[in-house]
Amino acid sequence: MNSLHLKSFTRCKRKAWLDFKGKKSFQIWSPHKAIDKVNQFQIFSKFCNGEIYTGLKACENGYQGVIGLKIKGNLFQNINAEIRPQLLLKTKGKSKWGQYKYLPAVYKLGHKTTKEHLFDLAFSSMLLEPFQESKIEKGLVISTFYKKVKLEEIYLNKKLRKKVLNVLLNLNECLEGSIPEITQDRKKCTICSWQKFCDKEAKENGYLTDIDGIGSKTASLLKANGITNTQTLALYNEKQLGDKLSKFKDQKYEKASIFIKQSKAYISGEPYLISNKNNMEDLLEKICSGFYIFDIESNPDDKHDFLYGFLKVNKLFTKKEDLFYKPILNLKNNKVESYRKIVEILFSQKEWPVLHYGETEKIAIINIAKNLNFSFEEIDSLASRFIDLHTLIRKSWILPLKNYGLKTVSNWLGFEWMQKNVSGSKALYWWIQYQITENEIFLKKIILYNKNDCMATLQIAEYLIKNQLKKN
Numbered sequence: 001m002n003s004l005h006l007k008s009f010t011r012c013k014r015k016a017w018l019d020f021k022g023k024k025s026f027q028i029w030s031p032h033k034a035i036d037k038v039n040q041f042q043i044f045s046k047f048c049n050g051e052i053y054t055g056l057k058a059c060e061n062g063y064q065g066v067i068g069l070k071i072k073g074n075l076f077q078n079i080n081a082e083i084r085p086q087l088l089l090k091t092k093g094k095s096k097w098g099q100y101k102y103l104p105a106v107y108k109l110g111h112k113t114t115k116e117h118l119f120d121l122a123f124s125s126m127l128l129e130p131f132q133e134s135k136i137e138k139g140l141v142i143s144t145f146y147k148k149v150k151l152e153e154i155y156l157n158k159k160l161r162k163k164v165l166n167v168l169l170n171l172n173e174c175l176e177g178s179i180p181e182i183t184q185d186r187k188k189c190t191i192c193s194w195q196k197f198c199d200k201e202a203k204e205n206g207y208l209t210d211i212d213g214i215g216s217k218t219a220s221l222l223k224a225n226g227i228t229n230t231q232t233l234a235l236y237n238e239k240q241l242g243d244k245l246s247k248f249k250d251q252k253y254e255k256a257s258i259f260i261k262q263s264k265a266y267i268s269g270e271p272y273l274i275s276n277k278n279n280m281e282d283l284l285e286k287i288c289s290g291f292y293i294f295d296i297e298s299n300p301d302d303k304h305d306f307l308y309g310f311l312k313v314n315k316l317f318t319k320k321e322d323l324f325y326k327p328i329l330n331l332k333n334n335k336v337e338s339y340r341k342i343v344e345i346l347f348s349q350k351e352w353p354v355l356h357y358g359e360t361e362k363i364a365i366i367n368i369a370k371n372l373n374f375s376f377e378e379i380d381s382l383a384s385r386f387i388d389l390h391t392l393i394r395k396s397w398i399l400p401l402k403n404y405g406l407k408t409v410s411n412w413l414g415f416e417w418m419q420k421n422v423s424g425s426k427a428l429y430w431w432i433q434y435q436i437t438e439n440e441i442f443l444k445k446i447i448l449y450n451k452n453d454c455m456a457t458l459q460i461a462e463y464l465i466k467n468q469l470k471k472n
């Protein structure tokens, strides 16, 4: 077992097992992991003023930062372990290499220092101590906040070491046993490289957490009431289920009805129309004389929207080739220039609504309008032009899907992205690559991805209109 297994184990036992024993061909490439690696290297390098080297030789030479070192050792008599410290940082002391020693350091994304960071540091120290022949009192957590490097010291006391030892024993037992269950908290799965593999099994076994709106707590509550899978849930009586869902208070019967319909749709593969005639007539009336579709690509850690994409649609159901797409890049976070272009587009067709998927786009535009000192009335009038199709589709349909994300819904409608296996995270990964290499090919990929996102949103709008009109 190694540091990576421990990291996975703290997130999901099954992930640790799959990383160790799973068939690699079932694993998919994770942009999150790649982004993490790049960020990690950049921040470590900045922290060590560029004096960062790889492997054992770097320790012997006493360089400030050492990466890529793997150290093997024995935890107990017969348990072999390997640490892969993210970074070793030179400090005062005495080790087998001379009048210095190394401390383990980890990179942290976001604000919260978690078990994952603490365990990694403690595990690293356990094998690093005998290896460098020097005691380690503390480890370091390195992060950035508004582009400034932050450092947190973690004391690796007896209590923490003992705790990690226990976790390592459990990890060892887990890796030797059979594959663990899928995690109850399926939110963790969204950034996991084994997601496809686990999703397939979850669907086959009728996992309750496959149903939109059912998280780990609701799933446990249902199980306690004898509803153990989606099949049982689909056949349940709405009133009886509502009585069991008192935690949802006034909404208990409404929730019960949605959960049951959602399960039925999920199992049968058939969508279910919630009558919503007025909303659709309203949408049709608003968009019949033209509209924009708007989609943003951003780097949330830097609070930087690097691409604003507009698709101009003069008429619904026009040929895709006749649509006009305008990307506005914001490469240097030069707000003035990109804001001017956005306002120019939005006000070139003052009455046109702006369709988007999810709340981000509307929030971004309101912020831009505030930044440009628009009056309250102007902001109100601009915001009222925005129509969130994600909210609308949820109000109008129960779809046979696990979630209502843009990719899931539009894929189900048959939309295909021109680039394979893409996602917002992959676009962010390309953006980071562009910043490092300045190779325009990455910008081209991002723009094509964003254009496809706009087209996918259009396909959802067309579906809403077409099917609602048919049913009425």
Ligand code: SF4
Residues within 6 Å of the ligand: 012, 013, 014, 015, 018, 181, 182, 183, 186, 188, 189, 192, 193, 194, 195, 196, 198, 199
């Ligand atoms: S997809 Fe979910 S259940 Fe499967 S290994 Fe990853 S986190 Fe665990």
